[in-house]
Amino acid sequence: MRLSYPAAVKIIQVPCTGRVDILHLLNSIEDGADGVYVAGCLEGECHYRDGNLKAKRKVEYVKRILTELGIEPDRVQMYNLSSAQGARFAEIAAEMVETVKKLGPTPVKKGTAA
Amino acid sequence: MIVADRKSLEEILAMVENNKKILILGCKGCVTVCNVGGLKEVEILASSIRIARKKSGKDIDIDINVLERQCDREYVAGIKDTVGDYEAVISLACGVGPQFLSEMYTDQTFYPGVNTTFFGGATEHGVWEERCAGCGTCAIHLFGGLCPVARCAKSLLHGPCGGSSDGRCEVNKDTECIWDTIVRKKMEQGRLEDLMGVRGPKDWQTARDGGPRRSIREELIQGNI
Numbered sequence: 001m002r003l004s005y006p007a008a009v010k011i012i013q014v015p016c017t018g019r020v021d022i023l024h025l026l027n028s029i030e031d032g033a034d035g036v037y038v039a040g041c042l043e044g045e046c047h048y049r050d051g052n053l054k055a056k057r058k059v060e061y062v063k064r065i066l067t068e069l070g071i072e073p074d075r076v077q078m079y080n081l082s083s084a085q086g087a088r089f090a091e092i093a094a095e096m097v098e099t100v101k102k103l104g105p106t107p108v109k110k111g112t113a114a
Numbered sequence: 115m116i117v118a119d120r121k122s123l124e125e126i127l128a129m130v131e132n133n134k135k136i137l138i139l140g141c142k143g144c145v146t147v148c149n150v151g152g153l154k155e156v157e158i159l160a161s162s163i164r165i166a167r168k169k170s171g172k173d174i175d176i177d178i179n180v181l182e183r184q185c186d187r188e189y190v191a192g193i194k195d196t197v198g199d200y201e202a203v204i205s206l207a208c209g210v211g212p213q214f215l216s217e218m219y220t221d222q223t224f225y226p227g228v229n230t231t232f233f234g235g236a237t238e239h240g241v242w243e244e245r246c247a248g249c250g251t252c253a254i255h256l257f258g259g260l261c262p263v264a265r266c267a268k269s270l271l272h273g274p275c276g277g278s279s280d281g282r283c284e285v286n287k288d289t290e291c292i293w294d295t296i297v298r299k300k301m302e303q304g305r306l307e308d309l310m311g312v313r314g315p316k317d318w319q320t321a322r323d324g325g326p327r328r329s330i331r332e333e334l335i336q337g338n339i
Contacts, residue, residue, distance in 0.1 A: 023154075026161040030168065065158075068123045069166045108168045 001086045005093035008100075017041070018051020025062045025076055029108055035100035037077040039092060045082065052080060072103050115144035115235065116208045117242045118151065118228040126159070126204065127166050129225040133201040134173060138163075138227070139193070139215070140180035141207035148242055150228050151206030153180045159206070159227065184211030190218050197222055233264075250320025250327065256308070258299040263316075265292035271313050273297075 014020055017040035028036040038059055040052035056078045063073035077096060081088045130136050138156050145151030160176045167174040177200070182189045184207035197203065197219050204227040205212040212224040233246040247264035254261045263269045267277075267285040273293030277284030281294040300306045318324070333339050 023157055023161060026158065026165065030161050030165050065123070065162050066165075069162065069169065071165070071169065108165050109171060 003086055003090040005090040006097040008097050009093045016048045016051035017055035018048055020055050022058050022061055034106045035075040037096045039079045042080045042082050074099055115147050117148050117232050117234045118145055118208050118230045120150050120228050123162055126227055130202055135175040135201050137200040137203045138178045139203055139205050141184045141211055143183045145207055190214050257296050260292055260296050262292055
Protein backbone atom coordinates (compact mmCIF):
# COMPACT_ATOMS: atom_id res chain seq x y z
CA MET A 1 0.00 0.00 0.00
CA ARG A 2 3.01 2.25 0.62
CA LEU A 3 1.06 4.42 3.01
CA SER A 4 2.95 7.06 4.88
CA TYR A 5 2.47 8.07 8.49
CA PRO A 6 4.14 10.83 10.55
CA ALA A 7 7.83 10.31 11.27
CA ALA A 8 7.21 11.50 14.85
CA VAL A 9 5.70 8.11 15.69
CA LYS A 10 8.09 5.51 17.05
CA ILE A 11 6.64 2.02 16.97
CA ILE A 12 7.30 -0.52 19.72
CA GLN A 13 5.99 -3.93 18.77
CA VAL A 14 4.41 -6.29 21.26
CA PRO A 15 2.84 -9.69 20.60
CA CYS A 16 -0.48 -8.48 22.02
CA THR A 17 -1.51 -5.18 23.63
CA GLY A 18 -2.22 -7.26 26.74
CA ARG A 19 1.56 -7.19 27.19
CA VAL A 20 1.56 -3.41 27.52
CA ASP A 21 1.99 -2.46 31.14
CA ILE A 22 1.05 0.67 33.07
CA LEU A 23 4.75 1.16 33.65
CA HIS A 24 5.54 1.09 29.91
CA LEU A 25 3.15 3.99 29.41
CA LEU A 26 4.28 5.90 32.50
CA ASN A 27 7.96 5.42 31.69
CA SER A 28 7.38 6.80 28.19
CA ILE A 29 5.88 9.97 29.64
CA GLU A 30 8.62 10.06 32.29
CA ASP A 31 11.30 9.84 29.59
CA GLY A 32 9.85 12.82 27.75
CA ALA A 33 7.44 11.43 25.17
CA ASP A 34 4.87 14.06 24.20
CA GLY A 35 2.27 11.36 23.86
CA VAL A 36 1.91 7.60 23.72
CA TYR A 37 -0.82 5.47 22.23
CA VAL A 38 -1.65 1.81 22.15
CA ALA A 39 -2.94 0.33 18.89
CA GLY A 40 -4.73 -2.90 19.69
CA CYS A 41 -7.00 -5.25 17.83
CA LEU A 42 -10.69 -4.45 17.50
CA GLU A 43 -12.68 -5.07 20.65
CA GLY A 44 -13.98 -8.62 20.66
CA GLU A 45 -11.33 -9.68 18.14
CA CYS A 46 -8.37 -10.25 20.47
CA HIS A 47 -6.43 -13.37 19.46
CA TYR A 48 -5.64 -13.91 23.13
CA ARG A 49 -9.23 -13.30 24.27
CA ASP A 50 -9.07 -9.96 26.10
CA GLY A 51 -5.57 -8.47 25.83
CA ASN A 52 -6.87 -5.33 24.15
CA LEU A 53 -9.51 -4.82 26.84
CA LYS A 54 -6.82 -5.13 29.53
CA ALA A 55 -4.73 -2.57 27.64
CA LYS A 56 -7.74 -0.25 27.49
CA ARG A 57 -8.12 -0.40 31.29
CA LYS A 58 -4.41 0.28 31.75
CA VAL A 59 -4.59 3.29 29.44
CA GLU A 60 -7.55 4.59 31.47
CA TYR A 61 -5.56 4.09 34.69
CA VAL A 62 -2.59 6.03 33.32
CA LYS A 63 -4.95 8.80 32.18
CA ARG A 64 -6.18 9.07 35.77
CA ILE A 65 -2.61 9.31 37.09
CA LEU A 66 -1.74 12.02 34.57
CA THR A 67 -4.88 13.95 35.51
CA GLU A 68 -3.82 13.75 39.17
CA LEU A 69 -0.43 15.13 38.17
CA GLY A 70 -1.97 18.01 36.21
CA ILE A 71 -0.92 16.58 32.82
CA GLU A 72 -3.36 16.37 29.91
CA PRO A 73 -4.79 12.79 29.89
CA ASP A 74 -5.18 12.97 26.10
CA ARG A 75 -1.43 12.44 25.83
CA VAL A 76 -2.22 8.75 26.34
CA GLN A 77 -4.71 7.05 24.04
CA MET A 78 -6.04 3.64 23.12
CA TYR A 79 -7.00 2.85 19.52
CA ASN A 80 -8.50 -0.30 18.10
CA LEU A 81 -8.06 -1.52 14.55
CA SER A 82 -7.60 -4.73 12.63
CA SER A 83 -4.22 -5.78 11.26
CA ALA A 84 -5.82 -5.58 7.80
CA GLN A 85 -6.57 -1.87 8.21
CA GLY A 86 -3.31 -0.35 7.03
CA ALA A 87 -4.97 2.87 5.93
CA ARG A 88 -6.61 3.24 9.35
CA PHE A 89 -3.21 2.70 11.01
CA ALA A 90 -1.73 5.63 9.10
CA GLU A 91 -4.83 7.70 9.84
CA ILE A 92 -4.58 6.99 13.59
CA ALA A 93 -0.89 7.92 13.62
CA ALA A 94 -1.71 11.26 11.98
CA GLU A 95 -4.64 11.77 14.37
CA MET A 96 -2.50 11.14 17.45
CA VAL A 97 0.28 13.40 16.21
CA GLU A 98 -2.30 16.12 15.58
CA THR A 99 -3.76 15.67 19.09
CA VAL A 100 -0.30 15.96 20.65
CA LYS A 101 0.64 18.95 18.50
CA LYS A 102 -2.45 20.76 19.77
CA LEU A 103 -1.45 19.95 23.37
CA GLY A 104 2.07 21.20 22.77
CA PRO A 105 5.33 19.78 24.10
CA THR A 106 5.22 17.63 27.22
CA PRO A 107 5.42 19.52 30.52
CA VAL A 108 7.68 16.70 31.73
CA LYS A 109 11.02 18.27 30.98
CA LYS A 110 13.87 16.17 29.68
CA GLY A 111 17.25 16.12 31.33
CA THR A 112 16.11 17.06 34.81
CA ALA A 113 16.35 13.54 36.18
CA ALA A 114 18.73 13.16 39.08
CA MET B 115 -5.93 -9.50 55.31
CA ILE B 116 -5.34 -5.89 56.23
CA VAL B 117 -6.83 -3.71 53.50
CA ALA B 118 -5.52 -0.27 52.57
CA ASP B 119 -6.08 2.46 50.00
CA ARG B 120 -3.29 4.49 48.47
CA LYS B 121 -3.14 8.11 49.48
CA SER B 122 -3.63 10.69 46.73
CA LEU B 123 -0.58 11.63 44.71
CA GLU B 124 -1.14 15.21 45.83
CA GLU B 125 -0.79 14.22 49.47
CA ILE B 126 2.26 12.03 48.85
CA LEU B 127 3.95 14.70 46.71
CA ALA B 128 3.42 17.26 49.48
CA MET B 129 5.08 14.90 52.00
CA VAL B 130 8.32 14.68 50.00
CA GLU B 131 8.16 18.16 48.50
CA ASN B 132 11.54 19.22 49.86
CA ASN B 133 13.33 15.90 49.48
CA LYS B 134 15.78 15.11 46.70
CA LYS B 135 16.55 11.50 47.47
CA ILE B 136 13.91 9.12 48.79
CA LEU B 137 13.17 5.44 49.15
CA ILE B 138 9.79 3.91 48.41
CA LEU B 139 9.40 0.77 50.46
CA GLY B 140 6.73 -1.81 49.67
CA CYS B 141 5.64 -4.86 51.61
CA LYS B 142 5.03 -8.38 50.29
CA GLY B 143 2.29 -9.03 52.85
CA CYS B 144 -1.35 -7.91 52.85
CA VAL B 145 -0.79 -4.72 50.84
CA THR B 146 0.65 -6.73 47.96
CA VAL B 147 -2.46 -8.93 47.95
CA CYS B 148 -4.79 -5.92 47.98
CA ASN B 149 -2.78 -4.27 45.18
CA VAL B 150 -1.75 -1.16 47.04
CA GLY B 151 1.79 -1.64 48.31
CA GLY B 152 3.55 -4.40 46.38
CA LEU B 153 6.33 -4.14 43.79
CA LYS B 154 4.02 -2.98 40.98
CA GLU B 155 2.47 -0.21 43.07
CA VAL B 156 5.90 0.85 44.33
CA GLU B 157 7.13 1.16 40.72
CA ILE B 158 4.04 3.07 39.63
CA LEU B 159 4.32 5.50 42.53
CA ALA B 160 8.04 6.02 41.84
CA SER B 161 7.35 6.78 38.18
CA SER B 162 4.43 9.08 39.06
CA ILE B 163 6.56 11.07 41.52
CA ARG B 164 9.40 11.33 39.01
CA ILE B 165 6.98 12.64 36.36
CA ALA B 166 5.57 15.22 38.79
CA ARG B 167 9.02 16.37 39.84
CA LYS B 168 10.32 16.59 36.27
CA LYS B 169 7.22 18.63 35.46
CA SER B 170 8.01 21.06 38.26
CA GLY B 171 11.71 21.07 37.33
CA LYS B 172 12.82 19.75 40.73
CA ASP B 173 15.10 16.72 40.55
CA ILE B 174 14.42 13.69 42.68
CA ASP B 175 16.33 10.46 43.02
CA ILE B 176 14.08 7.54 43.95
CA ASP B 177 15.14 4.05 44.94
CA ILE B 178 12.65 1.27 45.49
CA ASN B 179 12.61 -1.84 47.64
CA VAL B 180 10.01 -4.33 48.82
CA LEU B 181 10.41 -6.10 52.15
CA GLU B 182 9.08 -9.57 52.86
CA ARG B 183 7.03 -7.95 55.64
CA GLN B 184 7.32 -4.61 57.39
CA CYS B 185 5.70 -5.97 60.55
CA ASP B 186 8.65 -8.17 61.54
CA ARG B 187 11.85 -6.67 62.88
CA GLU B 188 14.04 -9.28 61.17
CA TYR B 189 12.85 -8.03 57.77
CA VAL B 190 12.84 -4.36 58.74
CA ALA B 191 16.50 -4.83 59.74
CA GLY B 192 17.20 -5.74 56.11
CA ILE B 193 17.57 -2.08 55.12
CA LYS B 194 19.84 -1.06 58.02
CA ASP B 195 22.87 -0.46 55.77
CA THR B 196 21.07 1.77 53.27
CA VAL B 197 18.21 3.47 55.11
CA GLY B 198 20.46 6.36 56.10
CA ASP B 199 21.20 7.16 52.45
CA TYR B 200 17.79 8.79 52.00
CA GLU B 201 16.25 12.05 53.11
CA ALA B 202 12.91 10.31 53.65
CA VAL B 203 11.18 6.98 53.14
CA ILE B 204 7.63 6.39 51.90
CA SER B 205 6.22 3.14 53.23
CA LEU B 206 3.43 1.50 51.26
CA ALA B 207 2.78 -1.01 54.04
CA CYS B 208 -0.21 -0.81 56.40
CA GLY B 209 0.09 1.46 59.42
CA VAL B 210 2.24 -1.11 61.17
CA GLY B 211 5.10 -0.71 58.67
CA PRO B 212 6.01 2.97 59.17
CA GLN B 213 5.87 2.41 62.93
CA PHE B 214 8.19 -0.61 62.98
CA LEU B 215 10.51 1.35 60.70
CA SER B 216 10.36 4.48 62.87
CA GLU B 217 11.03 2.43 66.00
CA MET B 218 14.11 0.80 64.49
CA TYR B 219 15.54 3.80 62.62
CA THR B 220 14.89 6.72 64.94
CA ASP B 221 16.74 9.33 62.85
CA GLN B 222 14.88 8.64 59.60
CA THR B 223 11.52 10.09 58.50
CA PHE B 224 8.94 7.56 57.36
CA TYR B 225 5.80 8.68 55.53
CA PRO B 226 2.73 6.46 55.20
CA GLY B 227 1.85 6.16 51.51
CA VAL B 228 -1.43 4.37 52.17
CA ASN B 229 -4.48 4.76 54.38
CA THR B 230 -5.03 1.52 56.28
CA THR B 231 -8.74 0.83 56.32
CA PHE B 232 -9.89 -2.54 57.69
CA PHE B 233 -9.54 -6.33 58.02
CA GLY B 234 -11.35 -7.86 55.12
CA GLY B 235 -11.27 -9.78 51.90
CA ALA B 236 -11.91 -9.38 48.18
CA THR B 237 -15.52 -10.09 47.22
CA GLU B 238 -14.64 -9.59 43.55
CA HIS B 239 -11.60 -8.36 41.65
CA GLY B 240 -11.00 -4.83 42.86
CA VAL B 241 -13.59 -4.85 45.64
CA TRP B 242 -12.72 -5.43 49.28
CA GLU B 243 -15.15 -5.59 52.16
CA GLU B 244 -14.74 -5.45 55.91
CA ARG B 245 -15.28 -8.73 57.71
CA CYS B 246 -13.52 -8.44 61.07
CA ALA B 247 -13.30 -5.66 63.65
CA GLY B 248 -10.57 -7.35 65.69
CA CYS B 249 -12.72 -7.09 68.82
CA GLY B 250 -10.72 -9.79 70.58
CA THR B 251 -13.69 -12.01 71.51
CA CYS B 252 -14.83 -13.84 68.41
CA ALA B 253 -18.43 -15.05 68.45
CA ILE B 254 -19.31 -15.39 64.76
CA HIS B 255 -20.52 -18.96 65.33
CA LEU B 256 -23.44 -17.53 67.31
CA PHE B 257 -24.60 -15.53 64.29
CA GLY B 258 -24.52 -18.05 61.47
CA GLY B 259 -20.88 -17.35 60.70
CA LEU B 260 -21.55 -13.68 60.01
CA CYS B 261 -20.05 -11.03 62.26
CA PRO B 262 -22.44 -8.30 63.44
CA VAL B 263 -19.63 -6.57 65.34
CA ALA B 264 -17.79 -5.77 62.10
CA ARG B 265 -20.66 -5.70 59.65
CA CYS B 266 -23.50 -3.99 61.52
CA ALA B 267 -23.09 -0.21 61.66
CA LYS B 268 -24.10 -0.34 65.33
CA SER B 269 -22.28 -3.63 66.10
CA LEU B 270 -25.57 -4.90 67.51
CA LEU B 271 -25.65 -8.32 69.15
CA HIS B 272 -29.45 -8.38 68.87
CA GLY B 273 -30.85 -7.23 65.58
CA PRO B 274 -31.90 -6.03 63.16
CA CYS B 275 -32.62 -2.48 64.27
CA GLY B 276 -35.36 -0.20 62.94
CA GLY B 277 -33.01 1.19 60.33
CA SER B 278 -33.04 -2.04 58.36
CA SER B 279 -35.00 -1.70 55.13
CA ASP B 280 -35.27 -4.28 52.34
CA GLY B 281 -32.08 -5.89 53.58
CA ARG B 282 -30.16 -2.62 53.39
CA CYS B 283 -28.64 -0.53 56.18
CA GLU B 284 -29.94 2.99 56.79
CA VAL B 285 -26.38 4.25 57.17
CA ASN B 286 -25.61 3.43 53.54
CA LYS B 287 -27.95 1.87 51.00
CA ASP B 288 -24.98 0.07 49.42
CA THR B 289 -24.37 -1.75 52.70
CA GLU B 290 -26.30 -4.91 53.38
CA CYS B 291 -28.02 -5.17 56.74
CA ILE B 292 -26.04 -8.08 58.11
CA TRP B 293 -28.74 -8.73 60.70
CA ASP B 294 -31.28 -9.17 57.92
CA THR B 295 -28.93 -11.73 56.38
CA ILE B 296 -28.30 -13.45 59.71
CA VAL B 297 -32.03 -13.79 60.44
CA ARG B 298 -32.79 -15.04 56.92
CA LYS B 299 -30.02 -17.62 57.14
CA LYS B 300 -31.26 -18.89 60.49
CA MET B 301 -34.83 -19.09 59.13
CA GLU B 302 -33.63 -21.09 56.12
CA GLN B 303 -31.80 -23.42 58.46
CA GLY B 304 -34.90 -23.72 60.66
CA ARG B 305 -32.84 -22.54 63.61
CA LEU B 306 -34.32 -19.12 64.30
CA GLU B 307 -34.53 -20.04 67.99
CA ASP B 308 -30.72 -19.63 68.12
CA LEU B 309 -31.32 -15.88 67.99
CA MET B 310 -34.12 -15.77 70.54
CA GLY B 311 -31.98 -15.72 73.66
CA VAL B 312 -30.83 -12.52 75.30
CA ARG B 313 -27.08 -12.15 75.35
CA GLY B 314 -25.28 -10.41 78.15
CA PRO B 315 -23.29 -7.26 77.48
CA LYS B 316 -20.19 -7.81 75.35
CA ASP B 317 -16.87 -7.33 77.12
CA TRP B 318 -15.30 -4.57 75.06
CA GLN B 319 -12.11 -4.58 77.12
CA THR B 320 -10.63 -7.03 74.62
CA ALA B 321 -11.37 -4.56 71.83
CA ARG B 322 -9.80 -1.13 71.39
CA ASP B 323 -11.78 0.14 74.38
CA GLY B 324 -9.23 -1.56 76.63
CA GLY B 325 -6.42 0.49 75.09
CA PRO B 326 -3.60 -0.76 72.84
CA ARG B 327 -3.50 -4.54 72.89
CA ARG B 328 -0.72 -7.02 73.27
CA SER B 329 -0.67 -10.74 72.55
CA ILE B 330 1.77 -12.81 74.54
CA ARG B 331 2.58 -16.43 73.72
CA GLU B 332 4.74 -17.73 76.56
CA GLU B 333 5.65 -20.97 74.77
CA LEU B 334 7.14 -18.99 71.88
CA ILE B 335 8.96 -16.58 74.18
CA GLN B 336 10.55 -19.55 75.96
CA GLY B 337 11.55 -20.97 72.60
CA ASN B 338 10.04 -24.38 73.31
CA ILE B 339 8.17 -24.56 70.01
